[in-house]
Amino acid sequence: xxxxxxxxxxxxxxxxxxxxxxxxxxxxxxxxxxxxxxxxxxxxxxxxxxxxxxxxxxxxxxxxxxxxxxxxxxxxxxxxxxxxxxx
Numbered sequence: 797x798x799x800x801x802x803x804x805x806x807x808x809x810x811x812x813x814x815x816x817x818x819x820x821x822x823x824x825x826x827x828x829x830x831x832x833x834x835x836x837x838x839x840x841x842x843x844x845x846x847x848x849x850x851x852x853x854x855x856x857x858x859x860x861x862x863x864x865x866x867x868x869x870x871x872x873x874x875x876x877x878x879x880x881x882x883x
Contacts, residue, residue: 805831 807815815827824830866872 815830818824818830819827824833866875
C-alpha cells in the first residue's frame with residue numbers, strides 16, 4: 797500500500813457546505829473520502845496530462861481549413877487594436 801500524507805485544503809464556504817451535505821446524505825463516509833474520490837476520478841481521466849491527440853487533431857483541422865485570414869502576427873495585433881478602439 798502506498799504511504800499517505802495529510803494535507804490541508806481551503807475551499808469556498810458553499811463547496812464545504814455541499815461536501816458536508818454529501819456526507820450527511822451518506823454518499824461518502826467523510827469529506828476526506830469525497831476528496832479522495834474526486835482525485836481518483838481526476839487521475840483516471842488524465843487531467844494531469846495534456847490532451848496531445850486533441851491538439852494534434854485540431855492542428856490538422858486548422859491546416860486542412862486553408863489559409864488564415866491574417867498574413868502574420870502584426871496583422872493579428874492590428875486587428876485586435878482596431879477592435880479594441882471601436883468598442
